[in-house]
Amino acid sequence: MFPTDSIASSSSFNWYSPSPDPNFNSIRGKACGECRRRKVKCDGGLPVCGRCSAAGHDEDCEYVLDDGLTRSEMLEQDIEVLQARIRELESRPKHERSAHAGLYRSGSPHPSSAIRNPSRRGTPDIVLPEVLHVFFQHASQLGVFLNRSRLTEALYALPHNSILRIPPHPTYSPFLFRAVFLLGLRLSNPEVSQAHEPALLAKTIQASIAPSQPEYILSHMQAEVLLAHYFLIQGRLIEAMDRINAAVSLGIGSSLYETSATGVTSFAQLSPSWDEMMQTERANALTTLFVLHKTWGVALQWPPTIPEFAIQIDSFSPGSLNSLNETVAIHARLSRLAKAASLYDRATTMSTRANTPQISSTDAFQDLDRALFDFLRAMHPLDYAGVASLDSKRQHFVTYTLAQVAVIRLYGNISDIMSVQKCLVAALSVSAEIHRIPDLMDWQFVDPLVGTLLLPVSQILIRGILTASSENGGPDSLVNALRQVTDAMSVLGQLCPFIGHQMVKIHSLYPPITYTGL
Secondary structure: OOOOOOHHHOOOOOOOOOOOOOOOOEOOOOOOHHHHHHOOOOOOEOOOOHHHHHHOOHHHOOOOOOOOOOHHHHHHHHHHHHHHHHHHHHOOOHHHOOOOOOOOOOOOOOOOOOEOOOOOOOOOOEOHHHHHHHHHHOHHHOOOOOOHHHHHHHHHOOOOOOOOOOOOOOOOOHHHHHHHHHHHHHHHOHHHHOOOHHHHHHHHHHOOOOOOOHHHHHHHHHHHHHHHHHHHHHOOHHHHHHHHHHHHHHHHHOOOOEEOOOOOEEOOOOOOOOOHHHHHHHHHHHHHHHHHHHHHHHHHOOOOOOHHHHHHHHOOOHHHHHHOOHHHOOOHHHHHHHHHHHHHHHHHHHHOOOOOOOHHHOHHHHHHHHHHHHHHHHOOOOOOOOOOOHHHHHHHHHHHHHHHHHHHHHHOOOOOHHHHHHHHHHHHHHHHHHHOOOOHHHHOOOOOHHHHHHHHHHHHHHHHHHHOOOHHHHHHHHHHHHHHHHHHHHHHOOOOHHHHHHHHHHHHHOOOOOOOOO
């Protein structure tokens, strides 16, 4: 028997966020700009002083730094300089303009990054359109369920100084906009952005207070999902779990999922003024929460902290939304991912009964085995070279890998020869799928869930290598398959430290493996 332990059991990685700075809670002897303007006493609290928090002036609570400006003012000055530079370049003849001169200053070490060299005052010089471009490039891997066309239009309409000051919007909450900025910043250039993320993260969390307006509930739910992915990318799993549960709380509180006697899903407590596109968003929101719960809940072995969620989500079947008409049905890719997540969860639950005599011959086990076989057979091989949509490629790979790992979950704790072979075939199938992807380097980023899936795949391959049998092509063939997996993790881990750390754990299990890159 070869254990496929949960990543949550690892003691070699600190899943918790770094200890808070002891000087973070207040600034001694300093008053915020708003309290100075009103000439009232300020307690210097961070990120918002007590008086501004009580008065609902969170957005206006900023502290003057050593050079006499607030961070917002510094950023606005940088933006003004940038806009003046753009106007100057646009006034020149076309032959004098360089390809990037309108966006990037000379000497920038990373011309494709949304962040340039920090100024002498320590403020990031941020290009908002570039941040948004990077975010939407990877939106499908970040749990974005809102209509992208509407969200894109709203975000690109923002002034370029909106990174720190968010203007009101009738549909989308400031929390959502800040979460988008935060992830776009992180994925643009992680090394450069790390110095500036704490301030933006503090602003984002500050805006996460539950909304009172019904029209903000769905966008707030989306922001919680995005913030969860921000933490998952970094391996800060406890904080990610907290944000997933916060999104679930909003879903329950707004009655996101209610099934009537006819079996039709309803959205009772949300704002009543919605069209078919907004109804689709709500169906997608429900499915996204379902996937997060069924995948990360299994991987981390933590039960939902909200009892009502367990009841509601376990009674939900991805197929139940088929009762809605086609114009509001959830997207096919997300629906397949939800079905794979359900099979993954069921397989994990069944594996806990592996010590039951003859478990593999029970009707429940056989039914699940057939369901997995039928699901994988229905997933027709994707022509990765011929498919133009990056979203289609990544989502197909995540869904296929999740289903194969469900097979490993189902048979991984059973020691008979047939079960061992089933696991090995599933692991080899994932490695072969990776081999079929010609442009993996161009993916740049994929759902952090892949890190939790490729770890058990690698464990099974390592078991096959160590048993050194001649079956399945012999140990050399298995080493090559393992190298295929770890090379992919090396590539995908560049923007996702969590995947990179899983790769390091695999190396610790089998040191001879080397990472040659793809």
